[in-house]
Amino acid sequence: MADVLSPALLREHPLPEPTGGKDARGGVLVLGGARATPGAVLLAGRAALRVGAGRLTLGVAASVAGPLAVAFPEAGVLGLPEDADGAVTGPGDALGRELDRADVVVVGPGLDAPEGTLALLRAVVAGAPGTTPLVLDAFALGVLRDAPDVRDAVRGRAVLTPNAAEARRLLGEDPADAPDEGADDDDPVAARLADAYGTVVVCAGVVAEPGGRRWRSSTGYSGLGTSGSGDVLAGAIGGLLARGATLAQAACFGTEAHGVAGDRLAAAVGPLGYLARELVDELPAVLVGLRTR
Template sequence: MPSRSDVITPALLRDWALPVPTGGKEARGTVLVVGGSRFTPGAVLLAGVAALRAGAGVLQLAAAESTAASLSIQVPEALVVGLPETGDGAVRGDPGDLLRGLVAEADVVAVGPGLTDIETTGELLRLVLDAAGRETALVLDAYALGALSHAPDLLVGSGRKVVLTPNLTEAKHLLGRDPGDDLDAEAVELAGRYDAVVSLYGHVATPDGRAWREESGDAGLGTSGSGDVRSGLLAGLLSRGADPAQAACWAAFAHAVSGQRLVPRYGRIGFLARELLDEIPYTIATV
């Protein structure tokens, strides 16, 4: 029997309204995105801009040092920090005290977009967990999920606010098997196993077994960079004060509906991930 989950609708989200911080940018929180490599800086850019579009007040990007100057020009709203690289352009796992300090001061840390090496990503993930405050929210994506699959007890019992955002390939690594057709059930299993909220292709679950599903996502979201946008969107919602399950449900809806809004201009599969970014604020505002 298929697992039971609630459909994410505008009505459900209106009854679960996002926090609306008052005051300056600090009230909307600081998001730090840790990712990138010499060849994948775009992933960090997409995640970071999505976080701002979702409402984050301050954005910081930590990426391979060879890409820092170009990122700072492309995203002038962000503080950009270059991290030491390996010989093949991956971010090293021992980036030093500068990153540790940024993690300690951030409200949300998103780890994974654009990272390219499992071993060094595992070291980065442990650094983040060691340096982050107990109230710091974490979003783990891409290679950070691969690293987590090699240390499945890393988050268990920690009490941290964590959201995992696997695609089907990453879910396979986390589960240790191919996902079945019932993605509600797979999301619930992953949430319980890793003690974190899980957002798996619009199927959201919590460690205590609550589950939701977003039904309007379309094929166009299956494009390069779309997952980075979703991770940043989630981080931005967490930054403005949403709890992890709430942020995951709102992000799943905003991601899917932003894609729908692009269909009249580009067709179902013709839009780019970066074109989702400008749709996010309007989609959230008009729920």
Template sequence: MPNRSEPRVITPALLRDWALPVPSGGKENRGTVLVVGGSRFTPGAVLLAGVAALRAGAGVLQLAAAESTAAALSIQVPEALVVGLPETRDGALAGDPGDQLAALVAEADVVALGPGLKEIEETARLLHLVRDAAGRRTALVLDAYALGALSHEPDLLVGSGRPVVLTPNLTEARHLLGRDPGDDLDADAAELAARHDAVVSLYGHIAAPDGQGWREESGDAGLGTSGSGDVRSGLLAGLLSRGAEPAQAACWAAFAHAVSGQRLVPRYGRIGFLARELLDEIPHTIATV
């Protein structure tokens, strides 16, 4: 493992010195985010991730989800191109979706894989498709079941040269580590970053493969709500789409996610706000750093 540096606390001052790119021109200059996920029973995860990507500055949004949910998603997110993909009998996204998904992946600047997926074997097939179809500089954000699939093939993305960010929660980190996370999440994030050759964002503990680390300390209990992780993954994808580097996007996303939650506390208290309510806070949080 590379020599670790002492993690730096993410503050507004640190972020101001690490300013996000501000693309000029049309929506194409802000990049295309493709979110691949959902099942017959969890289309909301794709919606949350996709809208978060737009709120973070992505120019074009595409959603690939279970065919039975596509019409509803296209109405709920009229800003997006929505593509319905084949399902298994249980409503999971099928691991052999055909050429349409591969074509979308090939044209995307960022692919977020995982929100709302189920069935690990089907997800593993989707992960292989995304890896093979993505361009060399296409950024990948892996979350949820995509991380479970990666845990079975830890070298799958090593040495690919493309930007990759992993966003595990503690359960997903346990699968990736092969053990329970310890008390030092900075060390666990660094171990995963070195193992997978990727930036890792683990509960606000962010590590890069070169040993650099950062820590977000503003998060509170309210973020531990259903769908919150989908928002964070989409937020990160949107920042990558507008041109941020992986570690930069992970740090900004962790901060914007946490502070957007703080902004909801006066209305809802420390707990009780919903993941979808984070979405409207994201642009203002980023703009006022």
């Protein structure tokens, strides 16, 4: 059975509280953002900073790097190679330096082409130090099942954040067989995926670590199922990892903070209709509440 996440449980495993400047809180590198979807990277990056990360660099298709840098002055922005349709085609020449200095790398938000995504993932696992944790989301999960070299490289150092359909695809199952969220409590797909891939997995409100414990969120309205919400979750987990949290700890705190942010907005706006960007702005106060309630 999964332990239920709660402020009392989370207080037993407090987040690291670094002192000093931004470098002490770690640097996050978010890679994604095809020409049509740079907002996914913006949401993930903002979430990383809102949970306390100190530095942020965003990698997006080169054609939207300039506008994104203007829209998000708190972040450094790196242009990635793209094709005529605006899909990211690979890492480019400047990524190596950013991988060297990143404390965590988030890959996937806003990517939309399998070949370019796989090239980017291979560059990350080859170029980032072996101790650098990774968060894989969205299209990065779509190519992972058929890339055994990348699967081997991320074992023990990654958090995967699939939805239920993506999780079943990663397991080689029919995504159409996915039950409603919360319907498979006795054998959550997150736990099976964690064991299969050797990573921490967050899926449908369940956090699982390979061969070990699992936790279930106590919160979260259906309004969380909105465009960009998963990008916020991936970025929040990345920001907590940058602060020094363990993989499972960052996944648990990120999952619960994401759900409580949804609860707050459900009360203020309604159970449906709030936006992912509004979740981001709730995160600092939510984390304070999780530490002190």
